[in-house]
Amino acid sequence: xxxxxxxxxxxxxxxxxxxxxxxxxxxxxxxxxxxxxxxxxxxxxxxxxxxxxxxxxxxxxxxxxxxxxxxxxxxxxxxxxxxxxxxxxxxxxxxxxxxxxxxxxxxxxxxxxxx
Amino acid sequence: xxxxxxxxxxxxxxxxxxxxxxxxxxxxxxxxxxxxxxxxxxxxxxxxxxxxxxxxxxxxxxxxxxxxxxxxxxxxxxxxxxxxxxxxxxxxxxxxxxxxxxxxxxxxxxx
Numbered sequence: 001x002x003x004x005x006x007x008x009x010x011x012x013x014x015x016x017x018x019x020x021x022x023x024x025x026x027x028x029x030x031x032x033x034x035x036x037x038x039x040x041x042x043x044x045x046x047x048x049x050x051x052x053x054x055x056x057x058x059x060x061x062x063x064x065x066x067x068x069x070x071x072x073x074x075x076x077x078x079x080x081x082x083x084x085x086x087x088x089x090x091x092x093x094x095x096x097x098x099x100x101x102x103x104x105x106x107x108x109x110x111x112x113x114x115x
Numbered sequence: 116x117x118x119x120x121x122x123x124x125x126x127x128x129x130x131x132x133x134x135x136x137x138x139x140x141x142x143x144x145x146x147x148x149x150x151x152x153x154x155x156x157x158x159x160x161x162x163x164x165x166x167x168x169x170x171x172x173x174x175x176x177x178x179x180x181x182x183x184x185x186x187x188x189x190x191x192x193x194x195x196x197x198x199x200x201x202x203x204x205x206x207x208x209x210x211x212x213x214x215x216x217x218x219x220x221x222x223x224x225x226x
Contacts, residue, residue, distance in 0.1 A: 002158065002160070004158075006158075033213065035216075042204060042216040042217055042218040042219055043159070043204065043206075043216040044216075045213045045214065045215070045216075048213060056212070056213050058213060090158050090159070092158075092159075103149065103161050103164060104161075104214065105161065106151075106158035106159045106160070107158050108156075108157055108158045109157075109158050
C-alpha cells in the first residue's frame, strides 16, 4: 500500500458528462500529481499541485481541471467527456515541490470508461 | 525535447534467470532516473532510482545501470520470479520538470 488513496476505483459515464476524481496523498506529502494512462501506454503527466498551488502543467486538456484543497487532497475534474478520455487516471504524491530527484508514490488509479 | 523510450515492448524470461530491461533517454541533461513496476490493475510501484552522478545502484535483487555516454538506462532483475511479471516503466527528469515516462516493457516470467 503506497499510502495514496484514489476514489472511485471505477467510473462509467456517458459522453458529454462531467466527473470528479479524488486523491488523498500520503501523510506528510505536499505535492500531488495527476497522470493519464491509456491502454498499453505510458503515463502522461497532466498537472502538479504543491501545497494548494499549481506547480507544473503537462498535456492537460482545457476540458480538464484540478485543484488541491487546504487538507492537501486533490480533485481532477473532467468535463465534456469524449470516448477518447477513457483511461486510467493516477494520482501520485511526494514531499517536495520540484517533483524531481525524489520518488513519487502512486495510488491504485481510477478507471474511467466513457460510453 | 525530452523523451524516454524502451527498446522492447515485451520480454519473456525463464524463472530463475536474470532479466534485463532497457531504456533509452534523449535528454542528456536529465539528472534523475527511476524505475517503476506496474502489475495488472495496480498503480506504478517504485523499484529503484539513480541520480546522474552515479553509474550503478543496487537494491534487493535489482540493479540499475546508467550509461550517460549513450543515454541508456537498464534494470537488471536477478533470479526472476513469477511475481516479477509486470510492466516496467523507466522515467527521467530534469531539475524543475516533471517525470517523463517511457511506454513500458512487459516482463513475462515463464515457470
